[in-house]
Amino acid sequence: MQCITLNTMASISLRIDDSVLDDLAKVEKKWQTDRSEAVRRLLLNSVKEWKIENALEEIKQHKKSIGKAAEECGLSKWEILELIKTKNIDWTGYSKEDLEKDLAKLK
Numbered sequence: 001m002q003c004i005t006l007n008t009m010a011s012i013s014l015r016i017d018d019s020v021l022d023d024l025a026k027v028e029k030k031w032q033t034d035r036s037e038a039v040r041r042l043l044l045n046s047v048k049e050w051k052i053e054n055a056l057e058e059i060k061q062h063k064k065s066i067g068k069a070a071e072e073c074g075l076s077k078w079e080i081l082e083l084i085k086t087k088n089i090d091w092t093g094y095s096k097e098d099l100e101k102d103l104a105k106l107k
Contacts (some may be wrong), residue, residue: 048073052083060089 016024028038055069059080064072070080084091 055080056083056087056089059084059091062091062093066091 024035024038027042028035031038031041033041052073052075055064055073058064059066059069066077066080066084070077073080075083
């Protein structure tokens with residue numbers, strides 16, 4: 001028995017301003033590709049960026065773990081930690097007041 005996997009793609013249509021169409025033509029020329037491929041690649045990049053920004057926001061709100069966020073974004077834990085560091089996101093939930101309480105208990 002042989003298993004065959006079919007990749008299916010959906011089609012979308014959209015309206016864009018002439019200025020965006022002009023920019024898209026520049027992308028097509030630079031990448032030496034057709035419009036469909038250029039739009040597909042741009043959309044994939046935008047979705048990936050959105051997933052990362054959304055995951056970082058959920059980490060900041062303590063709604064998502066670093067491991068889960070990294071997995072959903074297709075990144076390693078080290079990569080997501082580097083983004084957290086770069087964007088100065090508090091992901092521990094450990095405040096200055098918590099530190100002071102803990103230090104007072106140690107005295």
